[in-house]
Amino acid sequence: MLKQIVENYSIITPLSTSDLNPRGASACPQNLIFHILNDNSQNVEILDIGFGTGNLGSLIKHYDKTAHWHVDGIDGFQPNCNNTQLFDQKIYRNVWHGLAQQLPSDLLRKYKIICLLDVIEHLSSDTAKWLLRTLLTSMGDESFLFISTPLWFWPQNHIQHNDLEEHLIGIPATSMMALMPTMYAVNHPLVGGFVFGKRSLDFIEFFQPTSDKNFSYERGVAIAEAIKFQHTPGTLIKL
Structure with missing residues (x-):
């Protein structure tokens, strides 16, 4: 069930306590967010899906x-x-x-940029495909989808049952x-950030993640090199 916690920068519901600390710092090239639009001076609304500890905000x-x-x-x-x-800093509206x-x-549909940073690897293959299709279908014609993910199966287990922390899939650079x-841009160790427009919906069938835990970093690099994918950390590639 969807529950709103913060509205217009103010906490609107009592917060619960937990023995677990906030988690979800991303290893992706977050600075890519500053290069997506031609004019950053315009009023922009961003959706940060899986905001974690709030680093992007x-x-x-x-x-x-x-x-x-x-x-x-x-x-x-x-948590x-x-x-x-985080909420007291008035970072998230x-x-x-x-x-x-x-x-x-x-x-x-109202967001100019929808961010899905280090999230899809926590989903099953079918759910990841469905979510990408849904976001691309729902977003505005002039909007962008900013996705990051390891381009291999980065092992990560859950902390407690159903906590959404476990990695379930790996996504090759080809996908x-x-x-x-x-x-796009890449950070070490082979964590890519990609920006997509509405036309990517026409190619959604080619997004093919894998649940094979043997999809190692070395295999991810081999695939990246086979398609001449630029994976030098810190390099921004505009296509």
Whole structure:
């Protein structure tokens, strides 16, 4: 069930306590967010799916050229939605506890950039395919989808049952490039960030993750090199 925690920068519901700390710091090239639009001075609304510890929101709000952007967040991990310290900083305008697939399409359509950073590897293959199709279908014609993921099966287990922390799939570079990104960048160890427009919906059938835990870092690099994928950390590639 979708539950709103923060509305217009104010906590609107009592927060619960947990023995677990907020989690979800991303290894992806988050600075890619500053290169997506031609004009960062415009009013922009961002949706941060799986906001974790709030690193992306903090990055946006502490950069003078994007501090005026409005960032909303949704996360399925309860401790992330109880982060009073983060919410008191007024970084996230609206926050929901729940899953991205619970958000109505009319809400998704209003965002200029939808961010899905280090999230899809936590989903099953079928759910990941469904979510990408849903986001691309629902977002506006001039909007962008910013996705990051390890381009191999990065082993990570859950902390407690159903906590959404376990990695369930690996995504080869071929899958992400087949969706026709407008730009991409990579961080070590082979964690890619990709920006997609609406036209990527026409190529969604070519997104093919794997649940094979033997899809190692070395195999991920081999695939990247086979398609001449630029995986030098810190390099921004515009297509």
